[in-house]
Amino acid sequence: MPADDQSHPAPRTLFLTGATGFLGAFILAELLGRTADTVHCLVRAKDDAHGIERIRDGLTGFGIWRDEYQPRIRPVPGDLTRPLLGMSEQTFSRLASDIDVIYHAGAQVNFVYPYAALKAANVGGTQEVIRLAVRHHVKPVHYVSAIDAMVKLGEVRVKEDDPLPLSPIPHGYVQSKWAAERAVAAAQAKGLQVSIYRPWLIGAHSQTGVCHTSDYVLRLLHGCLEAGIVPSHEESLNISTVDFFSSALVHISLNDENIGKPYHLANPRGEPLPDLYERIRSFGYRLDELPYEVWRDRLNRTLPPASAAYSVLPLIPEHPAPEGARHPSIDCTRSLAALEGTGITCAPLDERLVHLQLGYLVDVGFLPPPEHTGRAELTTTSTARA
């Protein structure tokens, strides 16, 4: 990651939430790699030493830690669910006066919990971040939202400047991201500059296959591979690579002309499920296609409680989405314009990338090796990711 030369030649002081998570870790590495900035990171930790250890362990786990980063990372023990982000009044005020920009990527990402369980971290946390942004001097905020907050049932295309739906999809996590965007919109109306980055699904790194295994889609995949069955279904899956998301966000954020607008960051190419099944089969896994309801019923009956997919089984809808209620297409016009000429593009979820990610998941023990190795032998070794 070369030092960025487009703006901000003078080192800045940033504040980042979510640095121990998947997206936040990559955003942190990208910021540190492309700028000379110092980054204060909110982290759930008992003290600074524990905080830096958690951040370092997270980046190391994703294969993106560099020792030279450490002097520019300042852990800030705290908690999104608490007033003043869990800091003392004095610490909060000092931080507010020290920082120039805020990146807010922290959230409780849980598709099972109800809204009430997510509200404190996702809505309250965002309100406290806004409070920090307006304390002492006003500073811009870069907020990681989710496309889901914008989706209305039955909608076919979601544009970056669409108004927020009057009410969100009835799903706790989506409701919390929608309510957080409402808080952001209220702050914007009062003059706060907030750039909003809305990812769709974020998946593995395009060159290493590294991903986080707590992801809903991967848990479900684990269950499907365990049972050897997938639903016969025409839906497409839109997954962006984490390196695309983090470098796009950081690039856009570093240009002052881009500040204060919404950006959709999705893969320009959704992949039909039958094509993805073929790429998984060519890695060596056996997968039989079953009618949707038969597949759902069999997963529910056969997967043991110890299965990685067990906790997400209740989230599988009883029936597949009818054609008119499938995932909408995501308009990314402003993001694409902001990224034009940079070479920052999203890798397609082709056979190479699917095999790379499956190889990573086998290497870390999340998935068993395929029974039939097929072409997997070419990609499961770590040399394929070097």
Ligand SMILES: NC(=O)c1ccc[n+]([C@@H]2O[C@H](COP(=O)([O-])OP(=O)(O)OC[C@H]3O[C@@H](n4cnc5c(N)ncnc54)[C@H](OP(=O)(O)O)[C@@H]3O)[C@@H](O)[C@H]2O)c1
């Ligand atoms: N991954 C995706 O596909 C995707 C798609 C759309 C939108 N997003 C959005 O992207 C952002 C990052 O998601 P992610 O996938 O990177 O999630 P993640 O891996 O679960 O990371 C969440 C981060 O938020 C922190 N966090 C959670 N609760 C907190 C609290 N009470 N106090 C302080 N920090 C707290 C976590 O800290 P701990 O390590 O202490 O838990 C972690 O650093 C979220 O806003 C999410 O809504 C993600």
